[in-house]
Amino acid sequence: MLRRSHPEGGGGVRRDWRLLDGDGRDEIAVAxxxxxxxPSLGNDFWVMDFRGGIxxxxxxxxxxxxxxxDLDVQPLPAAFAxxxxxDGDGRDELVIAPFIPTAATESQLWLAEFVxxxxxxxxxxGGTWKTSAPARxxxxxxxxxAxxxxxDGDGRDEIAxxxxxxxxxxIADYLPETDEWQILPNALxxxxxxxxxxxxAAGNFDGSAKGRQGLAIVHxxxxxQRSVTGNSIRSSYLGx
Numbered sequence: 001m002l003r004r005s006h007p008e009g010g011g012g013v014r015r016d017w018r019l020l021d022g023d024g025r026d027e028i029a030v031a032x033x034x035x036x037x038x039p040s041l042g043n044d045f046w047v048m049d050f051r052g053g054i055x056x057x058x059x060x061x062x063x064x065x066x067x068x069x070d071l072d073v074q075p076l077p078a079a080f081a082x083x084x085x086x087d088g089d090g091r092d093e094l095v096i097a098p099f100i101p102t103a104a105t106e107s108q109l110w111l112a113e114f115v116x117x118x119x120x121x122x123x124x125x126g127g128t129w130k131t132s133a134p135a136r137x138x139x140x141x142x143x144x145x146a147x148x149x150x151x152d153g154d155g156r157d158e159i160a161x162x163x164x165x166x167x168x169x170x171i172a173d174y175l176p177e178t179d180e181w182q183i184l185p186n187a188l189x190x191x192x193x194x195x196x197x198x199x200x201a202a203g204n205f206d207g208s209a210k211g212r213q214g215l216a217i218v219h220x221x222x223x224x225q226r227s228v229t230g231n232s233i234r235s236s237y238l239g240x
Contacts, residue, residue: 004157024049027058029094032067034077042077043098044070045112049124058114059129069129071096071110078110084157086174091116095159097143109137136181137172141165149202149213152188160191160215162200167193169200169215194218 028051030222034042044067049058059068072080081096094112099177109132117126142164143196169191171184183189198218205214 005057014196023095029083031078032065033097034075038064039075040070040073041065041067043072043092043096045078047114051124052192054126057128058124059073068151069112069131071112071131072098072116079143080145082146082150083150084159084161086157086159087176088154095137095146097146098239100142100164102144102217106141107143108133109139110144111137134181136183139170145197145199147200147202147215149215150211151202151213151215153208153210153212155211158188160200160202162197165196167196169193169197174205191215 003086008047027047029159030048031045032041032044032046044063044065046066047058047068050056057066058222061068062127063070076098079097081094083092084147085092091114096110096112097107098110099216100107110131112129112131115128115130116123116174117124139161145160145162147160149160150156151160156174156176161170161172163169171189171191172181173184173189174181200218201216202213203216204211205216208215
């Protein structure tokens with residue numbers, strides 16, 4: 001299956017369309033926009049599943065905005081998310097990055113995973129979301145974007161992470177046998193570019209029977225964005 005990853009949406013929400021509960025249908029994950037009256041709302045998510053002929057939340061809605069999971073109580077809005085089957089269990093997970101102050105030098109990525117209920121015929125029934133901040137996904141640089149793909153053909157997705165500055169894309173991989181993430185130490189884990197990257201797309205461009213995906217990368221320039229509170233936050237890229 002050619003997996004689709006949409007790191008950012010428009011109009012203040014970030015969306016990802018993926019198979020999150022393992023029922024054979026894709027769902028939509030949407031990050032709420034940060035609000036002045038509720039600054040921490042920016043890392044809350046709705047996940048919507050079309051079942052029974054209507055759109056329904058995947059998970060238990062909570063709070064005034066009826067989101068299904070909250071990554072942090074701090075006013076730290078989500079910047080982008082990518083979805084992929086990182087552990088090879090047939091269900092996709094979400095890796096989410098926060099907006100980072102422009103003076104920052106590191107990023108801590110979040111992980112969100114849907115745990116299905118006991119009814120195999122209806123995995124959404126009774127399912128819950130589990131979130132964490134894996135230690136090995138604390139990066140020594142600011143992440144500006146990412147994309148998921150099975151770059152080594154092992155049947156599990158990896159993450160290609162674009163730095164805010166610099167010209168090196170790193171590949172992070174989840175190891176089911178140790179329940180840990182790592183930046184791959186081999187040649188696959190480091191892609192050196194002749195210039196900085198604006199954005200990247202993953203796809204099986206050569207039609208490999210093993211399903212290995214490659215990366216298409218666009219060079220770009222930077223711009224500074226601002227949060228609703230007026231604080232300067234991390235830059236994002238515009239293609240040139």
